[in-house]
Amino acid sequence: MGGNDDSTFHCNFTVTIENIYYPDESISKIFRGAVFSRDQEVLGFKRMLDIEYEDFINVSEGYIDPTTNSVTFQLMMVMCEESSSSDDFGSYSSKKQTGYIGIVNQGATCYLNSIIQSLYHIPYFRRAVYSIPTELDDVSSSIPLALQNLFYWLQFDDDAAETEELTRSFGWTEADSFTQHDVQELLRKLIDNLEEKMKKIGMGKKIERIFKGSTFNFIKCLDVDYQSSRKEGFYDISLVVKGCKHILASFDKFCETERMDGENKYSTDDYGMQDADMGILFQKLPPVLQLHLKRFEYDWMRDQYVKVNDKFEYTEVLQLDEYMNEESDSTILQTYYLHGVLVHSGGLNSGHYYAYLKPTLEDRWYRFDDDLVIEVEKEDAIQNNFGGAGGKYSRYKKTSSAYMLIYIRESEREELLRPVENSEIPSHLSEKFQVSKVEKEKERYERLYAHLLVDCRVYMDSFIFGRNYGSNLLYEDEVPIIRVRKDFPIDSIRLTIQEEFRIPIDSIRLWKWSSVVKGKKRNRPTQDLTPHYQKPISTMVKRGALSIYVEVAQSIMNPIFNPSNEYTMLFIKFYDPSTKQVDYIGTMFSYCTESLMNILPRICVWLGLPSNIPLLAYEEVNERKLTILNPFISIDNIPLAHGDILVVQKLVSYSEITEDYEYPTAIEYYDYLSKSLVVNFHPYTDVRRYGFTLELAEDLHLPEVISIVARHLGCNPDNLQLYSEHEHDNSKPSKQPIQNIYGSTPNLENILRPKTSMFYKDIMFYEVFDVSLSEISSRKKLQIIFRNQKNETIKNIKVYLERTDLVDDIFKQLIDQGITLETENKTLRLLAIRNKSRICRIYKAVDSVSDLSSTYTYICEEIPDGELEDHIMICCSKYKSGYGNRTQIVGFPFLLSVPEFGSLKEVKALIQDKFSVEDSNFNRWKFAKISHYCNKLKSYTSRDDDTDFDWSRFSRQQELFGIEEYINRSYGRDSAVKFYN
Numbered sequence: 005m006g007g008n009d010d011s012t013f014h015c016n017f018t019v020t021i022e023n024i025y026y027p028d029e030s031i032s033k034i035f036r037g038a039v040f041s042r043d044q045e046v047l048g049f050k051r052m053l054d055i056e057y058e059d060f061i062n063v064s065e066g067y068i069d070p071t072t073n074s075v076t077f078q079l080m081m082v083m084c085e086e087s088s089s090s091d092d093f094g095s096y097s098s099k100k101q102t103g104y105i106g107i108v109n110q111g112a113t114c115y116l117n118s119i120i121q122s123l124y125h126i127p128y129f130r131r132a133v134y135s136i137p138t139e140l141d142d143v144s145s146s147i148p149l150a151l152q153n154l155f156y157w158l159q160f161d162d163d164a165a166e167t168e169e170l171t172r173s174f175g176w177t178e179a180d181s182f183t184q185h186d187v188q189e190l191l192r193k194l195i196d197n198l199e200e201k202m203k204k205i206g207m208g209k210k211i212e213r214i215f216k217g218s219t220f221n222f223i224k225c226l227d228v229d230y231q232s233s234r235k236e237g238f239y240d241i242s243l244v245v246k247g248c249k250h251i252l253a254s255f256d257k258f259c260e261t262e263r264m265d266g267e268n269k270y271s272t273d274d275y276g277m278q279d280a281d282m283g284i285l286f287q288k289l290p291p292v293l294q295l296h297l298k299r300f301e302y303d304w305m306r307d308q309y310v311k312v313n314d315k316f317e318y319t320e321v322l323q324l325d326e327y328m329n330e331e332s333d334s335t336i337l338q339t340y341y342l343h344g345v346l347v348h349s350g351g352l353n354s355g356h357y358y359a360y361l362k363p364t365l366e367d368r369w370y371r372f373d374d375d376l377v378i379e380v381e382k383e384d385a386i387q388n389n390f391g392g393a394g395g396k397y398s399r400y401k402k403t404s405s406a407y408m409l410i411y412i413r414e415s416e417r418e419e420l421l422r423p424v425e426n427s428e429i430p431s432h433l434s435e436k437f438q439v440s441k442v443e444k445e446k447e448r449y450e451r452l453y454a455h456l457l458v459d460c461r462v463y464m465d466s467f468i469f470g471r472n473y474g475s476n477l478l479y480e481d482e483v484p485i486i487r488v489r490k491d492f493p494i495d496s497i498r499l500t501i502q503e504e505f506r507i508p509i510d511s512i513r514l515w516k517w518s519s520v521v522k523g524k525k526r527n528r529p530t531q532d533l534t535p536h537y538q539k540p541i542s543t544m545v546k547r548g549a550l551s552i553y554v555e556v557a558q559s560i561m562n563p564i565f566n567p568s569n570e571y572t573m574l575f576i577k578f579y580d581p582s583t584k585q586v587d588y589i590g591t592m593f594s595y596c597t598e599s600l601m602n603i604l605p606r607i608c609v610w611l612g613l614p615s616n617i618p619l620l621a622y623e624e625v626n627e628r629k630l631t632i633l634n635p636f637i638s639i640d641n642i643p644l645a646h647g648d649i650l651v652v653q654k655l656v657s658y659s660e661i662t663e664d665y666e667y668p669t670a671i672e673y674y675d676y677l678s679k680s681l682v683v684n685f686h687p688y689t690d691v692r693r694y695g696f697t698l699e700l701a702e703d704l705h706l707p708e709v710i711s712i713v714a715r716h717l718g719c720n721p722d723n724l725q726l727y728s729e730h731e732h733d734n735s736k737p738s739k740q741p742i743q744n745i746y747g748s749t750p751n752l753e754n755i756l757r758p759k760t761s762m763f764y765k766d767i768m769f770y771e772v773f774d775v776s777l778s779e780i781s782s783r784k785k786l787q788i789i790f791r792n793q794k795n796e797t798i799k800n801i802k803v804y805l806e807r808t809d810l811v812d813d814i815f816k817q818l819i820d821q822g823i824t825l826e827t828e829n830k831t832l833r834l835l836a837i838r839n840k841s842r843i844c845r846i847y848k849a850v851d852s853v854s855d856l857s858s859t860y861t862y863i864c865e866e867i868p869d870g871e872l873e874d875h876i877m878i879c880c881s882k883y884k885s886g887y888g889n890r891t892q893i894v895g896f897p898f899l900l901s902v903p904e905f906g907s908l909k910e911v912k913a914l915i916q917d918k919f920s921v922e923d924s925n926f927n928r929w930k931f932a933k934i935s936h937y938c939n940k941l942k943s944y945t946s947r948d949d950d951t952d953f954d955w956s957r958f959s960r961q962q963e964l965f966g967i968e969e970y971i972n973r974s975y976g977r978d979s980a981v982k983f984y985n
Contacts, residue, residue, distance in 0.1 A: 022076040025066030098377035099162045104363070106164045106375035111178075113167055114374055115187045118359040119194070120154065120167070121372040122344045122410055125363040126292060128420040130155050131428055132210040136202060139432050147173045147197055153440075156433040159424070163444070164375035187346060187357060187408060188296045192239060214420065215239050215294065220287040220329040223270055225278040235287055240294035240408075245391075246301060251318040251409075259284055259327050271907070285329040289338055291416040293322075295409040299348060299391075311351055313405060315392020318342070320382075322411055340411035347389050349404035357407070360385035365421055450487055457487045458545055460497065463517050463529075464505075464554040465590060488541055488550070495537035497552060507556055515553040515573075515646075516544065528647025529553035529573065553647075555591065570596050572639050573646045577624065578611060579653040579670040586651065586670070600635035607652055617654060622670055624649035628678035630671050676701065681756055681766070685713065688727055688737055688771035689821075695770070702753040706742060709752055713770060722776040727769040728755055737769035773804070780804050786856060788814060788834075789863045790823050794919055795882075795898050799823060805853045812849035818864060830866045837861045841893050842961055843879055863896055870914070871901035878902055878958035880915070880965045883934060883941075891934055891941050897964065902955055908945055911955075915967060930968040941966065 021031045063070045099105050107117040123129050138149035150173035157165040171180065199211050222233040243254040261283035264270045270280040297316060300309045324338040345360040358373040360380065369385040371378050391405030412420055450457055461483050486500050494514065502509045514537075515529035533552075536543075544550055555573075576589040589610065594603050605615040622630040623644065630651060633642060644650070656668045667673035681702050685695045696716065700709060706726075714721040727737035742755060756765045773780055783804040790799050803817045815832045819825075825832075834847035838860055847856075856862070871877075881897040900918070902911050908931070916926045931945045958965045 019077060021067060023066040024069055024076070031067075096376075097162070098164070098375070102370055102377045102379055104370060104372070104377045105158060105161060106372060106377050107158075108164045108166045109374040110167060110171065112183060113171070115185060115357040116167060116171075116190065117374055118346050118357045118372065119187060119191050120158075120170075121359050122346060122361060123194075124155055124158050125344070125361050126214070126412075126420055127422055127424045128214060129211065129292075130159075131424050132202075132207075133198065134424070134429050134433075135207065135210070136198075137205065138430070143169055144172055145175075147194075148201055149173070151198075152430065152433055153436060156429065156437050157440070159429075160437060161441070187348075188240060188242075191294070195239060213290075214292045214416075215290050217241075217290040217293075218287040220285045220331070222284075223264070223280050223282045225270065225272065225275065225280045228272075228275045228278060230272055230275055230278070239290075240296050242296045242298055245297050245299055245314055245316045246312045247314075249315065249317060251295075251316070251322065254316075255324065255327055259286075286324070286327050287329050287332050289324060289328070289413070291413045291420060292343075293340055293411040293413070295411065297405075297407055297409065299405060299407050311403075313391050313403060315390050316406070317390050318386070318406065318409055320386060336413075337415065339414040341414055341417060342386070342409065343412045344408075344410035345385050345389055345406050346408035346410075347404055348407040351403060355403075360389070363421075365417060453489065456489050456491055458490050458541070458548070458550050459485050460488045460541075461485055461517070461549075461551040462501065462554055463527075463551065464556060465588075466556075490540065490542040490545060492541055493538050494533055494541055494544065497541070498537075501554055507554075511557040513555040515555060517551040517553040527551070528645075529555075530646055572596055572644055572648075574644060575647065575649045576607060576610075577649060577651045579651055579673060581653065581656055581665050581668050581670075581673070584667060584673060586673070594639055596640040597638050599638050600633060603639075604635065604652065613654075619652045620655055620669070622651040624651050624674075628674055630674045632671065679703065681752055683752075683756065684767050686737075686767060686769050688725075688769040700752055702751065702757075704752045706750055706752075706755070717770070717772060719772050720776070722778070723773045725771045725773070725777060727771070729765045729767050729769075741771075742768075775804075784853065784856065786814075786858060786862060788818060789861065789896075790818055791863060791865050791896075792826065793866065793868060795895060805856075807854055809853045810849065811847045811851045811853060814853065815849060815864065825866060827866070832864055833867050835863045835865070835896075835899070837863060837896055840896055841881065841964065843897055843899065846899075861896065865898075868901070868918075874904070875901040876904045876955055876959045878911075878955055878965055879961045880958070880967060881934070883932075883964075883966045883968055885941070885968060891932075891966065893964075894969075900965075904955060906955070911965075932966040932968065934964040934966040 023031075061068065068075055107120060109117060133148060133151055133155060136148040136152070138146060138152060141149040143149045143153065147170070150170040154165055154167065154170050174180070195211060195215060202210060216237055216239055218235050218237050220233060220235055222231060224231040241258070243251065244257050245254070248254040248257060261281045263279070264282055265279040269277040270282070272278055299312050301312055320342045322340040322342070324340065328334075328338060343362055347358055347360065349356045349358070358371060360369055360371055362369050362385075367382070369380050369382055371380045371384065389404065389406040462485070463483060484504075486497075486504055488497055488500055497514060498509050498512045501507060501512060514533040516531040516533055517527060518530050519527055533544075541550065544552075571593045572595075573591055573593055575591055577586050578589050579586050589607075592603075592606070592610070600621050604619045604621060608615045608617050608619065621633045621635060623633055623642070625631055633650075651670050653670050656665065661668055667676055677699075679702050680699050682697060682699050684697050687693055687695050698712065698716065700712065704712070707721075710721050710724055710726060713726070714724045717724070725741045727741050730736040730738050742750075755768075758765075783806055786803050786805065788801050788803055789797055790801065791797050799822070801818055801821050801823070803814050805813060811834050814834065832849065834851075835843050836845040836847065836856070838844050840861070844860065877899045879897050880900050882894040883891040884894055885891060900911070900914060902914060912926075912931065915929075916923075921929070932941050933945065934941055957963050
C-alpha cells in the first residue's frame with residue numbers, strides 16, 4: 005500500500021486457507037471494516053477454523069502440504085481506501101459500491117433481514133405497502149407504518165437501516181430479537197398481517213394478487229364414474245429436498261398421483277369402498293412464486309429435526325405448464341425467472357441467513373448479508389447454493405444451501421419490478437425520515453466524541469411542578485438530560501438549550517444547581533454562572549455529573565438582569581385553602597436587606613390581586629413542614645438564600661371560613677400532607693389499566709375510604725368492594741376483599757402500612773357491582789371461563805346468581821361484561837368439568853342454576869355450526885406424554901361432534917379443521933385412548949381407515965380421546981412467530 009506514515013487504510017478482504025486435495029473444502033472468512041495504520045498493522049481471527057483442530061493438522065485432510073509442512077493462505081482484497089486520519093471513515097460503503105444498503109442485525113435477526121430485503125426488492129409490493137394510510141398510526145403498534153419507514157430508509161439512505169422500530173411494532177421484546185424464527189413462518193405471518201389490515205380499508209387484493217395461488221386436489225375412482233375435488237389456496241409451496249436431485253423432480257413428487265387400494269380404498273357415499281387415484285395439480289400460480297425448500301425435516305428415529313444438506317439443483321428459468329390443471333387458464337404461460345435465493349448457512353442448532361437477489365430486469369446479482377451488500381457472479385447465487393458435497397472428491401456436505409427460492413413470472417416481470425416513483429410515496433414518511441437522519445447524526449456524533457461528552461441535567465420552571473412534590477420542587481425522574489462537550493465553554497449550554505427547547509438565547513441565564521443543607525439536604529440553584537460563561541464545562545463537572553438551573557425571562561416579575569450579590573432568588577408557591585392546592589408561581593429576586601413587607605405587595609400584583617391584600621408567608625423547610633415568617637425581618641436575617649421556597653396565602657378571617665376551608669392555613673394543610681397517603685386505584689377486572697389517584701388521610705377508616713372512592717367513581721358505596729395488593733405480587737389484587745380480611749374497622753394506615761410487612765403499599769383495587777354487597781352475599785358466586793372454538797381461554801369472569809335464575813342469565817351477564825361472540829345470535833352452552841378431565845354435564849340456556857356448585861369448573865362456549873343431529877358427542881382432551889404410560893392433561897376437555905361410525909381419518913380431519921393446523925404440522929400430532937380414571941395412556945391410534953372405533957366409549961366418557969400436539973423438542977431450532985399488533 006502507498007501513502008505516508010500517518011495514512012489509515014480501511015479494508016474489506018477475504019482470507020482463505022486452501023485445501024490442496026479438496027479445493028472446495030477450503031476455509032474462507034470475510035472481514036469487513038478492518039483498519040490498518042502505523043499503530044495497527046496486524047489483525048487476526050479468533051475463530052478461523054470451522055473444523056476440529058485435530059482434523060486440521062491431519063495431513064490426509066489436505067490443509068497441510070506434507071512435502072513442506074506448510075499451510076497456504078490466500079488473501080483477496082475486496083476494497084481498500086486510504087484516508088489521512090482515523091476520523092475519516094473510509095470503510096466500505098454498500099451504497100457507493102452497489103446502489104443498495106443493508107440492514108443491521110439486532111442480535112439474531114438475519115432471517116428477518118433477508119425477508120425484508122426480498123420483499124423490498126419487489127417494487128410492486130413496496131408500492132402496495134406505501135399505499136396503506138398510516139398518517140394517524142402509532143409506529144409502536146402499527147406494522148404497516150414501521151414497514152413503510154423501513155422501506156423508505158432502504159430507498160433513500162446511505163447507511164444500513166435498522167429494524168428495531170419494526171420488531172417493536174410486532175410487539176416483540178428484546179428477547180424476541182435474540183431468538184431466531186423460521187423464515188417461512190415469519191413471511192406468512194407478515195403477509196397475513198398486512199392483508200388483514202388492508203382488507204379493513206378495501207385494499208386486501210393488492211398483496212393477494214401477487215402471492216396467492218391455488219391447487220386442485222382430486223380423488224378419482226378407477227372402476228366407477230366418481231370424482232371428488234376441492235380447491236385450496238396457498239402463499240408458498242413447500243418442496244421436498246431429500247431424495248430429489250432437481251427442482252422439477254420435487255415438483256413431480258409434489259404432484260405425483262397416489263393409488264388408494266387394498267386396505268387404503270376410498271370410501272364413497274354411493275359406491276362404497278373403491279380403488280382410486282389421489283393427486284394434486286395447480287389451478288393457479290401466482291406472479292411471485294415463493295418456494296420453501298424442506299432443508300429441515302423431522303427424524304422420527306431421533307425425535308428431532310435434522311438439516312438436509314443434500315444437493316438440490318434449481319434453474320434460473322423454470323417451466324411449470326405441465327403441472328397445471330387442464331381447467332386452468334392456458335393463455336398464461338407458466339414461465340418463471342429466478343429473482344431471489346434465501347440461503348441458510350450452518351447446522352440445526354445455529355446458523356445464519358442471507359439473500360441473493362436480482363433487484364431489476366438487468367442480469368446482475370447482489371448478496372444482501374445483514375448490513376453488507378456486494379455484487380456477485382450469477383454462479384454465486386445459483387450453483388454455489390445447491391448444497392451437497394463441496395466438490396468432486398469432497399467427503400463433506402456443504403452447510404450453506406438455498407432455503408427459499410423466489411421466482412417471478414415472465415409475463416409480469418416488468419410490471420412487478422417497475423421502480424417506485426417519489427410521487428407514490430406518502431409525504432409524511434419523508435418528514436419522519438429527515439427527523440430520524442438528524443437523530444442518527446446526533447448519535448454518530450455522540451459515539452465519536454463520547455470521551456468528551458457529559459450528561460447535563462436541566463432544571464427549569466417548565467419542569468417544576470406546582471403541587472406538593474416536596475422541597476426539591478419536582479420529580480427527579482422527569483428532569484430532561486442533554487449531552488454537552490466538556491471542553492466547550494459553559495455558555496455553549498445556552499446554545500444547546502436554545503436548540504432543544506426553542507427558547508431565545510437572550511432569555512436564558514444559567515445557574516449552578518447543587519446540594520445545600522437547610523433543615524435537610526436538598527438541591528437548589530446556588531450560583532449565577534454569568535461571570536463564568538467562558539470557562540470550560542469541565543470545571544463544573546463533579547463525580548462525572550453536571551446539573552444546571554435555567555432561568556427564563558417570562559414576565560415583568562422575572563426579567564433577565566444582572567443582579568449583584570445583594571439579591572436573592574426565591575421560588576414562590578401559592579396556597580389556596582378553598583381548593584386545598586399549592587401551585588408553583590415562579591421565581592423572583594429581592595434585595596437581601598428587604599423585608600417581606602416590601603416583597604408581598606409585588607407578589608399580590610403577580611397573582612392578580614390588589615397590592616394591599618394581606619398575605620401570610622412561610623418557608624417550606626421540606627415537603628411536609630412549613631415555618632411561618634415574620635414579615636418585618638429582612639431576607640438575610642430570616643435567613644433566606646438562593647433557591648429557598650416561599651409559600652404565601654391570603655389571610656383568611658373566621659367569617660370567611662366555610663365547609664370548603666378544611667385547612668384554612670398552609671401549615672394545617674402541610675400537617676395534613678405529613679399524615680396522608682397517595683393511593684393509586686386500579687380496576688379489579690383489568691389490573692393492568694391505571695384508574696385514578698387519591699390523596700387520603702392515613703387515619704381514615706375503611707367505610708370513609710369507600711365513601712370517598714365511591715364519590716369519585718359516582719357510584720353507590722354499598723355497591724363498591726375494595727381489595728389490597730397481593731402479599732407477594734403487587735401487580736395483582738388479594739383474593740379476598742379488604743372487608744373480609746380486616747373487617748370494617750381498620751384505618752388506611754393499617755391496610756397500606758401493615759406492621760407484618762417490610763414494604764409500604766400504595767395500590768388498591770376496586771370493583772363496582774350492579775347491586776349492593778349485602779344482596780350479592782345472598783347470591784351464588786361462580787367463576788366462568790369463556791373460550792373460543794379453538795379452546796383458547798378468552799376471559800375469566802365472575803357472575804352472581806339468584807337461586808331462581810336460569811343458565812341464560814349467566815350468558816347475559818357474560819355478554820354484559822364484554823364477551824364478544826364470533827357470530828351474532830350464536831347459541832351458547834355451559835360445561836361443568838370435574839378434575840380438569842371429565843365433562844359432568846352440559847347445561848342449556850333454559851336449565852336452572854340451582855344445582856351449580858363451586859366445586860366444578862364451568863366453561864361457556866359457542867355451539868359450533870358443524871354439530872349435526874346424526875352425530876355423537878365425544879370427549880376429547882389434549883395431553884402431554886409422561887414417564888411410562890402416564891399422561892398430563894393439558895387445559896380442559898372439549899366436545900367434538902363425530903359420525904357414530906366414522907373412521908379415525910374423518911375425526912382427525914374434524915380436529916385439524918377445529919384448530920386450523922397446517923398439514924405439515926398436523927401430520928406430527930399423535931392420538932391415543934386415555935383412561936379417564938387415572939389418566940393412563942391405554943393405546944395409540946394410527947390407522948386412518950380404522951372403522952372399528954367405538955366412538956360411544958368416548959361419548960360415555962369411559963375413555964378420553966387424547967390429542968398430543970407436536971412440540972419441537974430440538975434445542976436451538978426456530979421458535980414460533982407471534983405478532984401482538
